[in-house]
Amino acid sequence: MSDLILHHYPTSPFSEKVRLILGYKQLAWKSVIIPRIMPKPDVLALTGGYRRTPFLQIGADVYCDTALIGDVLEQREPSAPLFPATQKGVARVLAQWADSTLFWAAMGYNLSPKGAAALFAGQPPEAAQAFAADRGAMRSNMTSLRPGDATAAYRSYLRRLSTMVEEQPFLLGDAPSMADFAAYHPLWFSRVVNPAVAGVLDHTPAVLAWMDRLAALGHGHMSKLTSAEAVAVAAAAQPLPLTGDVFQDDHGIALGSRVTIAAEAFGTEPTEGILRAATRTRYTLERSDERVGTVHVHFPRIGFVLREVKA
Template sequence: MSADASSIILHQYDISPFSEKVRVVFGIKGLDWFACDEPVIMPKPELVALTGGYRKIPVMQIGADIYCDTQIIIRELERRFPKPSIFTGGDKGLGWGMGLWTDRSFFMAAVAVIFGNAPDAMGEDFKADRTKLMGRPFDTEAMKAGAPLMAEQLRANFGWLEEQLADGRKFLMGEAPGIADANAYYNLAFIRWIVPAAMKSAEAMPHLAAWEKRVTAIGHGNRQEISRDAALDIAKSATSIEVVKADPGEPNGLKPGDKVTVMADDYGRDPIAGELVSSSAQHIALKRSDPRVGDVVVHFPRAGFLVMRS
């Protein structure tokens, strides 16, 4: 099967923890998708041509619509492919809020434990790149010193999952996997890929250990590969399906046609400028143009991102 404007293209790399979150959702929904492998560190010229400056991984592309951040990627997958739903136990709202826990405090504990125990796992170029991304030193010596303390934090996060699973349920919200499982699982996968010995505390929790194996067994759907140039060619030949729509509830009166800039509020705060196409409490879409891909619409979530008039 060859990719076209209707295909799901995930700009990712295999050891990207946040890409793993999306890949688990692909598995839950049994989706066909194309992996477009991007560099782990900058420069990422093809990705930047699509996004206008957003450099974090993953990014999902469907035709000329570009989705940045796992929150908006998963929201769009649920909208386009609602069956089976990722909301399996009354978690339609709180499932999103859980993502801020797993993407921030849980993830940062995992990062500290990983690089505190394996400070040279990714090399000096990676450290320099992540220093620029984070806006502060990626100090593996400090992580090494703090690793014992962060191991305690990590075990506490594992313990919450163990308690949730303690009644014998198969997945975090019940008998079927969903967004809660994808949100939590990728942190365990990330640790296991690089420092499997750091998973001892999780392996000592019987419900959590069994759950991890069940989520792993879900797989990643049907993956195929696509080159970066081929993905950009699809974007250039496609037209966005996003409909121009004003949101009367916009707190600061933003409306279609306004020039705005969007950036993450935590790290990787590269500003992306464009013309507002549509917005809501959970979503904002900007139209922008690049010589390599033509006109595209770039989508972001609202939680975790800042929107400013240009």
């Protein structure tokens, strides 16, 4: 079985979500540290355009978006399930809310003028400017919450999460689910990455205790890999065969068509390739690169836009 290779960087909140899932499932994985801002030549060689962090590589297969990565890890190691048998829909809906609404409120607070000043304290002004420009480009078609609005929403959401873990250890019961990992990572950014703004969490001690329980899961069994080595792994491998029902036609775009896939909102850089699968839940593109050879790049349907490339 091919190694799990996670392309990430230490302070990425969505990466922390996946790192904790790897810990919960006690999986072994390879760690590739990637730049947090552009340029990212090795990333784009593998993904073809997608540049959000993290992404998961297994040989010559590349999985984009943490919702899809969670499904891949669930299939890899079904024990310690991410989706409780009687609450699968609830876990997915709550995780989607946490990865979007909660995340953007939290980051609007975390990167408010006060938060940004603390985060980049001691660094040259160019570092903050480069980060702001990079994320600004990724948010080009989004409406951002103003800091005051984000702060008010974040505090409300923390109180709501608190009511869910005051009488039980995790959001949906006695064991963690995808909902916990999705709700945890933006709060982790406040507490760990930018502790100057962590005081917002002090008003919800039940949330802090819940965070401690999740942090105790650890990050699994990690070993290091360089970005160049990961590229070489892809070049030496072939994409996994596609099996089962690989086509649910919702767009009138046939398999074998040249298409692009891009995120609906944040980080909308498209990946172009040949559509090899459009299942009920995901898309698969085949693309070729002189450095990595032929790869399959996989995206979830939800949150992504499929378009045909017209000749």
